[in-house]
Amino acid sequence: MWCRRLSHLQSRLQDLLRGRVTCWALQQPNFKSLFPLAIHWHHTASKSLNCVWQQHEDHFELQYANTVMRFNYVWLRDHCRSASCYNSKTHQRSLDTASVDLCIQPKTIRLDETTLFFTWPDGHVTRYDLDWLVKNSYEGQKQKVIQPRILWNAEIYQQAQVPSVDFQSFLETKEGLKNFLQNFLLYGIAFVENVPPTQEHTEKLAERISLIRETIYGRMWYFTSDFSRGDTAYTKLALDRHTDTTYFQEPCGIQVFHCLKHEGTGGRTLLVDGFYAAEQVLQKAPEEFELLSNVPLKHEYIENVGECHNHMIGVGPVLNIYPWNKELYMIRYNNYDRAVINTVPYDVVHRWYTAHRTLTIELRKPENEFWVKLKPGRVLFIDNWRVLHGRESFTGYRQLCGCYLTRDDVLNTARLLGLQA
Numbered sequence: 441m442w443c444r445r446l447s448h449l450q451s452r453l454q455d456l457l458r459g460r461v462t463c464w465a466l467q468q469p470n471f472k473s474l475f476p477l478a479i480h481w482h483h484t485a486s487k488s489l490n491c492v493w494q495q496h497e498d499h500f501e502l503q504y505a506n507t508v509m510r511f512n513y514v515w516l517r518d519h520c521r522s523a524s525c526y527n528s529k530t531h532q533r534s535l536d537t538a539s540v541d542l543c544i545q546p547k548t549i550r551l552d553e554t555t556l557f558f559t560w561p562d563g564h565v566t567r568y569d570l571d572w573l574v575k576n577s578y579e580g581q582k583q584k585v586i587q588p589r590i591l592w593n594a595e596i597y598q599q600a601q602v603p604s605v606d607f608q609s610f611l612e613t614k615e616g617l618k619n620f621l622q623n624f625l626l627y628g629i630a631f632v633e634n635v636p637p638t639q640e641h642t643e644k645l646a647e648r649i650s651l652i653r654e655t656i657y658g659r660m661w662y663f664t665s666d667f668s669r670g671d672t673a674y675t676k677l678a679l680d681r682h683t684d685t686t687y688f689q690e691p692c693g694i695q696v697f698h699c700l701k702h703e704g705t706g707g708r709t710l711l712v713d714g715f716y717a718a719e720q721v722l723q724k725a726p727e728e729f730e731l732l733s734n735v736p737l738k739h740e741y742i743e744n745v746g747e748c749h750n751h752m753i754g755v756g757p758v759l760n761i762y763p764w765n766k767e768l769y770m771i772r773y774n775n776y777d778r779a780v781i782n783t784v785p786y787d788v789v790h791r792w793y794t795a796h797r798t799l800t801i802e803l804r805k806p807e808n809e810f811w812v813k814l815k816p817g818r819v820l821f822i823d824n825w826r827v828l829h830g831r832e833s834f835t836g837y838r839q840l841c842g843c844y845l846t847r848d849d850v851l852n853t854a855r856l857l858g859l860q861a
């Protein structure tokens with residue numbers, strides 16, 4: 441049955457049902473189709489509230505705040521926020537979802553002001569505020585992004601004149617930290633200036649926003665071109681753009697770089713916004729974007745140097761998107777560490793290489809490259825799920841220190857400062 445809340449019309453309900461009254465609602469084009477014969481009307485005090493709902497056999501349909509929403513009844517029972525179903529102190533569900541009849545239907549549905557009341561067959565009452573439902577519905581989420589971002593090429597980034605944050609203000613003020621994180625979330629890179637060029641101070645910075653993610657490279661790492669590890673990073677060679685630790689099931693979320701010393705030439709750092717490049721692929725060849733986001737691949741790290749013995753394998757597509765809103769959240773791109781492709785059927789392999797080429801062409805466009813020379817005192821944070829890094833070959837002695845951060849903890853800090861993350 442359809443129910444419509446029109447406060448000033450309730451007294452004329454009978455007339456209305458007999459078709460004798462015209463009112464503003466009837467002038468709306470689809471109004472008539474909303475009226476099967478058996479109708480339940482409910483009073484509302486608010487005239488401005490424009491809410492229509494219908495109780496279907498297997499779901500509840502709600503139109504409110506310009507959104508058409510459909511709710512499953514098990515879902516509506518499961519998300520009950522009553523004291524016996526949900527602990528509002530711990531924000532945890534107490535209800536045992538497995539005890540809910542999968543064919544449950546409400547006995548009655550009633551709207552009072554802005555609250556919907558569902559009475560279930562056992563008499564239990566669940567209440568939902570209309571705004572809560574809009575905010576938490578699939579249809580509401582679908583229109584939103586989880587993480588607002590500004591995609592960039594070199595020109596966009598340079599024109600934005602994103603300010604760096606000073607070491608002192610980063611460590612000691614909430615504003616400094618918040619500005620830094622806001623820029624980091626928007627652009628996927630951010631700098632802190634005037635940092636004493638030591639590993640200890642770099643560690644302090646990292647700890648201000650996150651837990652440090654310890655990996656096979658250690659907690660804080662410190663590296664030169666001594667080939668102490670079985671990886672090209674530990675040489676003087678150029679490194680093409682890539683994301684790190686693609687061979688982890690969960691690649692490291694953030695990378696921190698601090699160049700402590702360089703006596704020589706070259707060694708500039710290359711940064712490329714992987715999401716900007718992926719967006720170009722989506723515009724130019726959506727089917728290739730889709731392939732890159734659907735085809736899972738392995739990346740692999742095999743090391744047998746000195747005491748270091750490691751074999752890591754990570755599986756996942758190059759582009760990772762949220763299925764409900766198609767938002768990109770992670771790019772895994774490392775041509776050095778990509779393993780043998782044996783997870784892709786013969787007839788898809790060639791199309792995958794074509795799509796990978798399209799993405800690579802975008803990633804390699806000079807206008808998408810942002811080059812920067814890291815210097816002692818200037819610490820760079822990179823979103824390793826979004827921005828690719830690389831480096832120019834170099835001569836001389838070069839010392840880099842840094843660490844990886846756990847993504848969850850960086851986002852946690854950002855949310856606690858009121859940022860959307």
Ligand SMILES: C[N+](C)(C)CCCC[C@H](N)C(=O)O
Binds near residue numbers: 661774776
């Ligand atoms: C940063 N640090 C020198 C510790 C690690 C280098 C890891 C390099 C690896 N090929 C990758 O891309 O994951």
Ligand SMILES: O=C(O)CCC(=O)C(=O)O
Binds near residue numbers: 673679684709840
């Ligand atoms: O040496 C550099 O600038 C970066 C090397 C690199 O890609 C890494 O350590 O992850």
Ligand SMILES: [Fe+2]
Binds near residue numbers: 673682683684829
């Ligand atoms: Fe790297």
